[in-house]
Amino acid sequence: MKQKLVVIGAGMASGRMLEHLFDNGGDFDVTLFNAEPRGNYNRLMLSPVLSGEKTYDQIVTHDADWYASHGVDCRFGEPVVRIDRTKRIVYSNAGGVPYDALVIATGSAPFIVPVPGKDLPGVCAYRDLEDTNKMIAASGPGAKAVVIGGGLLGLEAAAGMTARGAEVTVIHLMGHLMERQLDPAAGYLLQRDLESRGIRIHCKGATKAILGKDRVEAVLLDDGTVYPADLVCMAVGIRPEVRLANDAHLDVGRGITVDDQLRTSDLAIFALGECIEHDKQLFGLVAPLYDQARVLAETLLGREAAFKPVQTATKLKVTGVDLFSAGDFADGPGREDIVFRDPGRGVYKRLILEGERLLGAVMYGDTADGSWFFDLIKQGRDVTDLRETLIFGPAFQGGASANPLAAVAALPPEAEICGCNGVCKGKIVTAIEGGATTLDAVRSLTKASASCGTCTGLVEQVMALTLGDGFTANANPPMCKCTDHTHEDVRRLIKSMGLKSIPAVMQDLGWKTVGGCASCRPALNYYLISDWPTDYVDDRQSRFVNERNHANIQKDGTYSVVPRMWGGVTNPAELRAIADAADKYNVPMIKVTGGQRIDLLGVRKEDLPAIWLDFNAAGMVSGHAYAKGLRTVKTCVGTEFCRFGTQDSTGLGIKLEKLLWGSWTPAKVKLGVSGCPRNCAEATCKDIGVVCVDSGYEISVAGAAGMDVRETEFLYKATSEAEVMEVIAAFTQLYRENARYLHRIYKWVAKVGLEWCRAQMDDPANRRALYDRFMLSQSIYQTDPWAELAVTPADWAPIADLTLRAAE
Amino acid sequence: MSQFIDIAALDDIPRQGARLVKTQSGCIAVFRTADDQVFAIDDRCPHKGGPLSEGIVHGTAVTCPLHAAVFDLNTGQSTDDWHVKTYAVRVDGGRVMLDAAFLARRSAA
Ligand SMILES: Cc1cc2nc3c(=O)[nH]c(=O)nc-3n(C[C@H](O)[C@H](O)[C@H](O)COP(=O)(O)OP(=O)(O)OC[C@H]3O[C@@H](n4cnc5c(N)ncnc54)[C@H](O)[C@@H]3O)c2cc1C
Numbered sequence: 001m002k003q004k005l006v007v008i009g010a011g012m013a014s015g016r017m018l019e020h021l022f023d024n025g026g027d028f029d030v031t032l033f034n035a036e037p038r039g040n041y042n043r044l045m046l047s048p049v050l051s052g053e054k055t056y057d058q059i060v061t062h063d064a065d066w067y068a069s070h071g072v073d074c075r076f077g078e079p080v081v082r083i084d085r086t087k088r089i090v091y092s093n094a095g096g097v098p099y100d101a102l103v104i105a106t107g108s109a110p111f112i113v114p115v116p117g118k119d120l121p122g123v124c125a126y127r128d129l130e131d132t133n134k135m136i137a138a139s140g141p142g143a144k145a146v147v148i149g150g151g152l153l154g155l156e157a158a159a160g161m162t163a164r165g166a167e168v169t170v171i172h173l174m175g176h177l178m179e180r181q182l183d184p185a186a187g188y189l190l191q192r193d194l195e196s197r198g199i200r201i202h203c204k205g206a207t208k209a210i211l212g213k214d215r216v217e218a219v220l221l222d223d224g225t226v227y228p229a230d231l232v233c234m235a236v237g238i239r240p241e242v243r244l245a246n247d248a249h250l251d252v253g254r255g256i257t258v259d260d261q262l263r264t265s266d267l268a269i270f271a272l273g274e275c276i277e278h279d280k281q282l283f284g285l286v287a288p289l290y291d292q293a294r295v296l297a298e299t300l301l302g303r304e305a306a307f308k309p310v311q312t313a314t315k316l317k318v319t320g321v322d323l324f325s326a327g328d329f330a331d332g333p334g335r336e337d338i339v340f341r342d343p344g345r346g347v348y349k350r351l352i353l354e355g356e357r358l359l360g361a362v363m364y365g366d367t368a369d370g371s372w373f374f375d376l377i378k379q380g381r382d383v384t385d386l387r388e389t390l391i392f393g394p395a396f397q398g399g400a401s402a403n404p405l406a407a408v409a410a411l412p413p414e415a416e417i418c419g420c421n422g423v424c425k426g427k428i429v430t431a432i433e434g435g436a437t438t439l440d441a442v443r444s445l446t447k448a449s450a451s452c453g454t455c456t457g458l459v460e461q462v463m464a465l466t467l468g469d470g471f472t473a474n475a476n477p478p479m480c481k482c483t484d485h486t487h488e489d490v491r492r493l494i495k496s497m498g499l500k501s502i503p504a505v506m507q508d509l510g511w512k513t514v515g516g517c518a519s520c521r522p523a524l525n526y527y528l529i530s531d532w533p534t535d536y537v538d539d540r541q542s543r544f545v546n547e548r549n550h551a552n553i554q555k556d557g558t559y560s561v562v563p564r565m566w567g568g569v570t571n572p573a574e575l576r577a578i579a580d581a582a583d584k585y586n587v588p589m590i591k592v593t594g595g596q597r598i599d600l601l602g603v604r605k606e607d608l609p610a611i612w613l614d615f616n617a618a619g620m621v622s623g624h625a626y627a628k629g630l631r632t633v634k635t636c637v638g639t640e641f642c643r644f645g646t647q648d649s650t651g652l653g654i655k656l657e658k659l660l661w662g663s664w665t666p667a668k669v670k671l672g673v674s675g676c677p678r679n680c681a682e683a684t685c686k687d688i689g690v691v692c693v694d695s696g697y698e699i700s701v702a703g704a705a706g707m708d709v710r711e712t713e714f715l716y717k718a719t720s721e722a723e724v725m726e727v728i729a730a731f732t733q734l735y736r737e738n739a740r741y742l743h744r745i746y747k748w749v750a751k752v753g754l755e756w757c758r759a760q761m762d763d764p765a766n767r768r769a770l771y772d773r774f775m776l777s778q779s780i781y782q783t784d785p786w787a788e789l790a791v792t793p794a795d796w797a798p799i800a801d802l803t804l805r806a807a808e
Numbered sequence: 809m810s811q812f813i814d815i816a817a818l819d820d821i822p823r824q825g826a827r828l829v830k831t832q833s834g835c836i837a838v839f840r841t842a843d844d845q846v847f848a849i850d851d852r853c854p855h856k857g858g859p860l861s862e863g864i865v866h867g868t869a870v871t872c873p874l875h876a877a878v879f880d881l882n883t884g885q886s887t888d889d890w891h892v893k894t895y896a897v898r899v900d901g902g903r904v905m906l907d908a909a910f911l912a913r914r915s916a917a
Pocket residue numbers: 008009010011012013014033034035036043044045046047078079080081105106107108126127128153156241244272273274275283284285286287289315317
């Protein structure tokens with residue numbers, strides 16, 4: 001007589017199990033119960049149904065013909081309500097069916113957050129076709145939906161409803177999306193991608209209540225935020241559906257307990273799928289369920305088989321989002337990471353190794369190699385010899401060689417080296433053979449490594465291969481020990497990735513330290529000020545002491561104070577104020593500086609606000625003698641008083657100083673304006689110099705008179721003061737936008753070439769645009785820091801004085 | 809025996825910054841990190857007397873503003889093997905409490 005097999009639940013696991021059973025000649029009388037009013041379909045594919053990319057008919061896995069041909073008695077829409085183990089009968093509301101063997105495959109039930117309003121109409125889970133259809137109905141254009149839960153299901157729900165035109169907000173309890181599958185960096189990239197599709201993401205959001213009278217109207221969070229909603233989808237997790245098993249007194253932990261043969265505590269009852277617990281483990285993805293299905297079919301056929309859980313990998317099924325995670329990727333002692341980021345393409349890959357084995361992989365943006373990594377994880381294979389090039393995937397694993405250079409050598413000419421600009425190896429080799437022997441030359445010829453710079457190492461390897469001994473690696477070291485990026489790369493990336501805060505730079509560029517160091521922080525602060533004048537707020541704590549305190553610290557801890565003297569011109573009132581201040585604050589030394597102004601040395605820190613106030617009252621502002629910014633404009637007396645003068649050099653110098661003061665630059669900037677080629681203002685050894693002649697103004701740049709001494713070189717000949725001002729502001733902006741921190745103008749010009757600077761200035765539209773950007777920045781930064789800081793004198797004194805406090 | 813005294817509100821110290829406490833035997837720098845931990849060490853750098861309170865604070869370290877020695881705020885130890893004294897300090901209800909036991913030791917000495 002045929003064995004009577006009853007199956008409870010027509011889901012992913014049981015469907016696969018029945019296939020195996022029939023394919024292997026199993027001869028059973030099968031009765032298949034399902035709570036849902038339909039047979040087996042591919043639950044995973046509900047998301048494409050939700051987004052409109054597929055219809056329900058396309059995801060049905062077993063149709064009426066299939067069941068009929070295998071003689072399956074289908075009881076769809078008929079939930080089982082009770083199992084009588086002693087009589088071996090299962091009951092639905094329509095009556096009982098006897099069994100010889102019983103399979104429980106009831107899957108899991110969505111977890112519903114126990115908040116007020118959870119039962120309002122318009123609240124749904126995401127588990128079956130009914131839920132999917134509710135969401136489809138509610139997500140026409142203009143509709144508002146809130147998804148609670150930023151895991152796999154929640155995000156697929158959100159993306160699906162967005163595709164149908166709804167305005168969707170995802171509320172996620174944790175700090176980043178899909179925290180179980182992704183690390184924070186990949187979670188961040190995912191969030192950015194989803195936001196760019198118009199999905200609003202609210203992380204660290206705890207739902208307090210679902211609001212509404214007759215149906216949902218809004219969702220209220222703990223922090224008081226309210227999001228209006230026509231539909232609320234809860235996707236916060238699942239629980240094994242174990243009610244029947246509990247009632248039947250089977251052994252149940254978190255799921256129905258089974259052994260390696262998927263047998264429960266009752267010899268005639270088996271279970272598989274999400275409803276089980278095997279070796280203390282629960283299951284939420286289909287891959288292990290398919291193994292269970294095979295093992296259970298074998299068991300029922302009376303053959304030997306044992307279930308062994310395997311690692312699982314996750315992919316998010318949102319069209320256009322490429323994400324893959326597998327294995328274990330938590331930080332842990334003895335674990336090492338290999339990280340590859342290509343911010344230009346939005347690619348992030350991270351491999352987690354323990355000893356010689358690959359434990360986990362997280363990939364975002366480019367997941368092509370996911371299955372290869374997944375294989376390595378599953379095999380637990382020793383990857384020591386692949387290590388150097390492991391992150392580049394199988395394409396790089398040419399033979400047994402572990403030498404990265406050999407791996408690059410093995411690449412075909414059409415292999416892409418620079419992802420940002422799509423430059424292949426062949427093109428780079430051609431450029432090198434054509435005479436480009438430095439990285440900069442290769443960069444300017446091919447654009448390889450010219451965008452995000454992550455491929456610089458690869459480009460250098462191609463160069464080393466092509467040039468052999470003729471190649472010396474670029475001497476451009478990383479910015480500091482906190483990062484592998486050079487200053488140039490960091491500047492490029494800040495712009496290309498739109499990074500607008502120091503934490504964003506450190507996160508997105510993979511800083512290796514927590515809060516940077518005293519070398520990178522001031523540089524980053526400058527780059528952000530220069531690139532995002534309207535968005536970024538200056539971080540005082542990332543400045544060196546002199547800029548933070550707006551005075552120069554001296555070796556004994558006192559400060560020097562230098563008020564501005566426009567163009568080196570002063571008057572009796574200013575001189576009196578300086579003399580008074582020197583008396584009042586016991587200034588030990590007053591010195592005339594090389595930049596034509598007066599320095600008061602030896603001022604105590606707590607006196608700074610008061611002395612600034614006094615100078616402000618006399619109409620003087622900070623001279624920024626401490627700043628990587630505009631210092632002085634030295635002038636001669638010009639036509640006003642000198643018999644040789646050709647133009648009003650003093651007046652022009654004052655105008656220039658009033659134009660440029662307050663601007664932050666990569667390093668200090670000093671100007672000189674001389675009234676004739678006799679050059680009494682020594683303009684030709686300044687960062688920027690102007691020498692007046694009868695026919696106009698000769699502007700030259702890149703002089704130096706410090707550790708290096710050099711004469712300026714010609715930049716531009718102007719015919720009016722207005723033109724001088726525009727060119728100099730534009731040139732300063734060019735320097736601000738491109739130079740690396742702490743490089744004076746002469747160093748920067750030596751790198752980029754004066755020709756290039758000239759070309760920028762000679763193009764009127766470009767010059768004007770630079771000028772406009774400079775003025776935009778000045779509209780924010782041209783303020784007197786002394787006036788701002790003098791109002792809180794308490795900040796400059798000790799917070800507590802214990803000198804008089806005796807011990808008790 | 810420790811003897812914590814209230815010296816200031818936590819918010820009087822800027823994040824990633826420091827403020828000074830004057831004592832008879834020199835200044836103590838009280839630091840606040842980006843994540844609101846507080847530390848107290850002698851302000852004077854053993855190298856050439858740089859004021860550590862004016863250094864850049866990164867993580868739980870400070871870089872001397874004069875010649876860039878890096879001091880671990882937990883231990884007072886620098887990468888160049890100088891050492892500054894550390895003091896117990898804690899935050900209690902938004903107030904910074906400094907262990908003033910050293911005052912007793914000093915006046916007793
Ligand atoms: C939208 C969505 C997307 C997903 N995407 C992925 C993915 O990309 N990758 C992946 O690996 N996994 C994915 N999953 C998870 C995957 O679908 C589940 O792991 C899998 O369906 C579980 O299979 P199962 O057979 O255990 O349970 P189910 O497929 O849930 O089947 C259980 C069936 O039992 C029925 N049932 C329950 N109680 C009774 C009862 N008392 N009487 C009769 N019938 C009952 C239920 O109605 C249900 O039809 C996704 C899930 C959803 C909902």
